Amino acid sequence: MRRPTRSTTRSRLRLRDRFGTGLSGLGSRPGRTLLTALGIALGIASMVTVVGISSSSKADLLAELDALGTNLLQVRPGQSLFGDEAVLPTDAATMLRAVPTVLDAVGVTSISGDVTRNEHDDDPYGLSVVATDGRLVDVLQLELASGRSIDAETQSLPVAVLGAVAAERLAIADASGGPTVTIDSVKFQVIGILKPHALHPDLDRSVLIGEAHARDDLGIDPNHSAVYVRVEPSLIEESRPILARTANPVSPNEVEVSRPSDALEAQTKVDQNLQNLLLALGGVALLVGGVGIANIMVISVIERRSEIGLRRALGATRGHISSQFVIEAAALSTLGGALGLGMGVAATWIYADSQGWSLAIPVQALLAGIAAALAIGAFAGLYPATKAARLDPADAVRPHG
Amino acid sequence: MTPALELRNVTRLYPGEPPIRALDGVDLRIDPGEMIAIVGPSGSGKSTLLNIMGTLDRPTSGDVLIDGIDTASLGDRQRSGLRSGRLGFIFQSFHLLEGMRVVDNVANGLLYRGIDRSTRLKRAREALELVGLADRAATRPPKLSGGQRQRVAIARALVGDPALILADEPTGNLDSQTSEDILELLEDLNAHHGATIAIITHDLEVAERIPRRINVRDGRVEDTAAPPPIPVEVPA
Numbered sequence A: 001m002r003r004p005t006r007s008t009t010r011s012r013l014r015l016r017d018r019f020g021t022g023l024s025g026l027g028s029r030p031g032r033t034l035l036t037a038l039g040i041a042l043g044i045a046s047m048v049t050v051v052g053i054s055s056s057s058k059a060d061l062l063a064e065l066d067a068l069g070t071n072l073l074q075v076r077p078g079q080s081l082f083g084d085e086a087v088l089p090t091d092a093a094t095m096l097r098a099v100p101t102v103l104d105a106v107g108v109t110s111i112s113g114d115v116t117r118n119e120h121d122d123d124p125y126g127l128s129v130v131a132t133d134g135r136l137v138d139v140l141q142l143e144l145a146s147g148r149s150i151d152a153e154t155q156s157l158p159v160a161v162l163g164a165v166a167a168e169r170l171a172i173a174d175a176s177g178g179p180t181v182t183i184d185s186v187k188f189q190v191i192g193i194l195k196p197h198a199l200h201p202d203l204d205r206s207v208l209i210g211e212a213h214a215r216d217d218l219g220i221d222p223n224h225s226a227v228y229v230r231v232e233p234s235l236i237e238e239s240r241p242i243l244a245r246t247a248n249p250v251s252p253n254e255v256e257v258s259r260p261s262d263a264l265e266a267q268t269k270v271d272q273n274l275q276n277l278l279l280a281l282g283g284v285a286l287l288v289g290g291v292g293i294a295n296i297m298v299i300s301v302i303e304r305r306s307e308i309g310l311r312r313a314l315g316a317t318r319g320h321i322s323s324q325f326v327i328e329a330a331a332l333s334t335l336g337g338a339l340g341l342g343m344g345v346a347a348t349w350i351y352a353d354s355q356g357w358s359l360a361i362p363v364q365a366l367l368a369g370i371a372a373a374l375a376i377g378a379f380a381g382l383y384p385a386t387k388a389a390r391l392d393p394a395d396a397v398r399p400h401g
Numbered sequence B: 001m002t003p004a005l006e007l008r009n010v011t012r013l014y015p016g017e018p019p020i021r022a023l024d025g026v027d028l029r030i031d032p033g034e035m036i037a038i039v040g041p042s043g044s045g046k047s048t049l050l051n052i053m054g055t056l057d058r059p060t061s062g063d064v065l066i067d068g069i070d071t072a073s074l075g076d077r078q079r080s081g082l083r084s085g086r087l088g089f090i091f092q093s094f095h096l097l098e099g100m101r102v103v104d105n106v107a108n109g110l111l112y113r114g115i116d117r118s119t120r121l122k123r124a125r126e127a128l129e130l131v132g133l134a135d136r137a138a139t140r141p142p143k144l145s146g147g148q149r150q151r152v153a154i155a156r157a158l159v160g161d162p163a164l165i166l167a168d169e170p171t172g173n174l175d176s177q178t179s180e181d182i183l184e185l186l187e188d189l190n191a192h193h194g195a196t197i198a199i200i201t202h203d204l205e206v207a208e209r210i211p212r213r214i215n216v217r218d219g220r221v222e223d224t225a226a227p228p229p230i231p232v233e234v235p236a
């Protein structure tokens, strides 16, 4: 009697053919394939969109921050040892300008005063008054929507420059034609209106007046409530302690040095919660998509009972049958994933375009999307594949099983 | 000579109260080059017999040897290997994959042998030539008649040059003229290409053309070949 040997009796299916048989089932039912893949597609699309929109907006913000310069530091009085409000020495700005790593510095002084349109107007506009000098525009890189700003010539005159929100609230659209405002019943001529400024939203709600005018004509102490400092971009961290010591050599611990761009950058992370929620929703959609695939595959196994019987008769092992169905499910899901990527990128692109951002989707997110789809599909295919492999071949080849 | 198939005292019980004795102590031997008919009424155990001959099913007791190989101790991979390498199946309902071209359906007969695709297709074309369907290679099954479909299935069964071709009611879905053609094809493959074929049928007209008949009744077989065949009457 001949003994069985490995070479004569083992079934073999080439790797290519494994994939071929796995994919063959998809093409024969294109409609169903597409509908089943859609579940995964929606899940992946929503996740890609969430990640895409958030990273595009972040990229945009970071670009904006870069343009504004991340080398802007703010020096403010902190608290004294006894918990009182500290004050900055009057010459703080001058001293800071002398520090080698400091490119420029400008002090601002908050002044209490009611801003109104004229002396008969007593509506509260909720605006603050800030005295400063001509350096402010350069140091903060402020842009003017119209007119001119406080500068060397105008800082000693009774003139005002309006922040964007202030101008809007006072209903002054243009600095030409000599509009005026009153601050505590004193009239100021509006010579300029600022554009909104992302780093300094508080300036948007302010009315700027000349420091020299405030000191000489209004008798206000130029006690700087803050000094803005531009430092050498490569020496930002090193500069911080020097700035504190220079601003107040007697009690440097009563000085706070901060970086406004940090606060803005931190804002982008606040949205993380919402982003996580949306990602979780996308995850649920993926899960539902995976269950959908498993469902359809179970039906497919029942419908294709005779195909399974035939393949068993042709020599397919249980392993060949199960790998066929796992590959089919994984391919179905990956197809959905690819579809979803396309949809997600398109949605992100449309949204980013409407916001004037440029598209920035991390490649890792795209790869992760495809990998997730593949894994979900393979996992979803496991149960139906096992069912298919366990079919009794004799039963499966019987007519009308 | 190694028999293409040998059954020794094969019994198959299906669970039930009492158990259904679908096969009951069957002995059978088919030699290479033989063509036999397995006949019997519906429910007599023919399909059960064929499935056991084809290793799609296992006997409750008894031995099944295919091409000299005892199948009792074989695992799934090796039994599957026997089917891919030494057995060919033809079914009543053809079992073609409707979405695939005819030539690919035939080439599937070699799929689980690890043969590369171009060789499979080349041999599939040769097999289609043998069954007279060379010109339909690129057609898909839904466009074929029943007789043509069964020819495709026959080509698929013989493409791997198996030791034994098993056909379960191959003409069961065909009209009598087509049945006749299919039977002639099988006879020709047996006579001129050395194919060993076992055909299940309950069609007596079909059975009568085949010299060796196995009668199945209630799970027991009666072989017209043993005792030696009754001499065929030669028409005057």
Ligand SMILES: Nc1ncnc2c1ncn2[C@@H]1O[C@H](COP(=O)(O)OP(=O)(O)O)[C@@H](O)[C@H]1O
Binding pocket: A395, B014, B015, B020, B022, B040, B041, B042, B043, B044, B045, B046, B047, B048, B049
């Ligand atoms: N999977 C099964 N489970 C239980 N009984 C079965 C099964 N398959 C066949 N049978 C029974 O075994 C007997 C033989 O069936 P079968 O081999 O299909 O006969 P045939 O092909 O001659 O019509 C019948 O009584 C049938 O009902």
Ligand SMILES: [Mg+2]
Binding pocket: B046, B047, B048
């Ligand atoms: Mg039957």
